């Protein structure tokens with residue numbers, strides 16, 4: 188089977204590695220990919236226009252398209268393939284445009300949760316015309332305040348002001364000042380939940396589902412979860428507090444009603460549901476849905492899946508995921524992300540990366556790297572490399588990550604030294 192994977196990050200590098208291990212694979216293409224994915228398949232740059240993806244899929248007899256990030260799904264790639272006679276036979280791993288609204292519209296997602304009795308923070312949605320009602324609602328809540336732009340805002344659409352005055356100013360900025368463009372034409376305001384977060388991943392064919400290994404990511408740039416939000420500084424899987432009791436609650440109260448809710452709404456969904464959860468005193472609440480795998484969670488979750496992932500993907504097309512057994516590596520996987528100095532604000536690109544050949548007992552997934560004209564591997568993004576290690580204890584796995592990270596160097600490199608500390 189020939190497969191096309193869309194995306195360019197360390198998440199896609201980890202997915203490409205798992206796909207490359209499948210017995211069903213004859214050829215893997217990654218668009219656009221990165222130097223890390225080129226180890227597992229052939230990088231091609233198709234851009235984001237659907238017709239150019241179509242031409243490539245037809246000319247290369249691709250039978251499966253795995254979508255790494257949300258944008259093509261929110262833009263309706265699944266529907267495009269279903270609507271085109273010549274593409275209908277191709278399995279797109281990812282939901283329909285309607286399903287992708289779970290991530291593409293916070294208002295839709297909240298409404299879906301309420302309709303399906305899924306525990307989530309109390310909320311209301313406001314428009315420019317209802318700004319003053321929005322302020323009244325803010326007054327009824329206690330600080331801090333959670334304001335979410337309804338649409339996709341490159342991961343920056345959630346603001347959490349500490350004071351009522353700041354919350355008013357943010358709300359005005361989002362609704363009237365179009366802070367996030369059309370994405371903030373609607374704003375969800377919700378209750379702040381206090382607890383510890385984790386990421387639950389579900390693979391579904393629309394009827395059956397498999398819960399994949401649970402992970403925790405570290406979003407802030409600074410140690411002790413301080414400073415600006417990033418695309419993710421590291422991850423751990425499994426999560427010690429997500430024990431059997433907690434996961435039973437997650438499955439009964441959240442996963443099952445999510446899948447049946449999609450069915451009731453007549454939504455086609457063959458792909459990943461990423462449920463961002465808050466553990467509030469042992470009770471799970473949904474913070475958000477995403478319609479793809481997480482980054483950097485995938486860098487610990489995927490390497491733990493020992494079964495043939497392509498077989499599981501194939502079963503999505505025939506709605507037979509219930510016939511698939513996923514074998515999971517019981518060990519801890521930990522991931523430490525090396526980033527460029529200055530990230531998530533301004534940072535340098537083009538710095539030479541050295542020492543990869545000295546690493547051992549680890550997986551290295553490329554995020555922002557490229558091979559320059561002289562053939563050197565150089566930095567090419569804020570997040571540069573993800574280093575993943577396995578061990579029976581989280582502490583050991585982390586120690587292995589850090590000893591490998593220390594062997595890799597590039598000018599200005601930075602990483603958090605406290606990944607997993609909060610779980611020990």
Ligand code: AMP
Pocket residue numbers: 308333342344345377378379380381384463474475
């Ligand atoms: P999101 O983009 O929806 O993942 O939100 C970004 C981050 O904001 C989440 O990972 C949480 O850390 C935080 N957050 C979102 N909603 C809430 C909430 N209701 N209570 C507390 N923190 C939240």
Ligand code: GLY
Pocket residue numbers: 404418419477480481482483484
């Ligand atoms: N790690 C969070 C995300 O991928 O959105």
